């Protein structure tokens with residue numbers, strides 16, 4: 001693997017922002033045209049735009065997308081607001097994900113996925129949602145990790161937790177004000193695309209660590225696993241270079257990202273790892289073949305399926 005210590009480049013970062021801006025303008029154009037096909041297309045295009053905003057939130061959260069921390073933080077809030085996720089809680093909880101990947105019960109984003117629920121009703125809901133593409137897993141991930149202050153309190157130091165409370169409240173108030181004054185426009189123009197984007201986001205983030213055999217600390221004192229060794233607990237998928245770079249901002253190259261979390265996404269394709277990733281379709285086919293409970297709460301060790 002090449003050990004690249006590439007520096008952030010504003011030119012490269014801005015070149016990646018062209019497509020989301022074009023998508024946003026195209027969706028506005030679709031609404032202005034106001035025909036049934038153009039409006040439906042506008043909702044779809046907007047759902048891709050929101051998905052890209054989430055990936056860009058991830059990038060800015062590492063503070064290495066743009067040159068200079070301030071720009072990452074400012075745009076991080078823009079993408080956070082467009083993703084429904086407070087930037088501050090995202091940044092800190094996501095950093096803990098990078099620290100604890102490899103210990104399934106210590107990584108805040110996977111701690112609740114270690115066994116299926118004992119309640120039959122919950123298991124039925126999980127299976128039906130997974131079968132019907134109802135993104136409850138993404139919603140659970142989003143609210144429990146970045147909005148649930150009771151959970152966040154367990155992970156952040158007191159001073160950081162205070163900032164987290166302020167940020168969660170500020171985001172909540174911004175959304176409340178927008179909903180109060182613009183509810184009709186939100187329902188008509190924004191909500192369908194945003195809801196659709198939840199499905200795309202779920203179908204992307206669940207490729208990254210789900211149904212991989214990851215050890216449990218089980219209350220023992222353990223050390224974080226090195227970034228290089230986290231590859232074993234992470235999954236990438238391949239995509240056409242243009243799709244990978246400009247649509248997904250290399251978010252599909254999640255193994256390379258775990259090896260060098262500080263590397264801007266536009267350099268990830270330069271990292272050479274031993275195993276070439278499978279296609280997205282390979283993951284999709286295998287994941288959807290399993291029940292929701294089996295896919296999310298069990299691992300390859302239980303099902304015998306490695307993909």
Ligand SMILES: [Zn+2]
Nearest residue numbers: 097208209254
């Ligand atoms: Zn990850």
Ligand SMILES: [Zn+2]
Nearest residue numbers: 058094257261
């Ligand atoms: Zn990351």
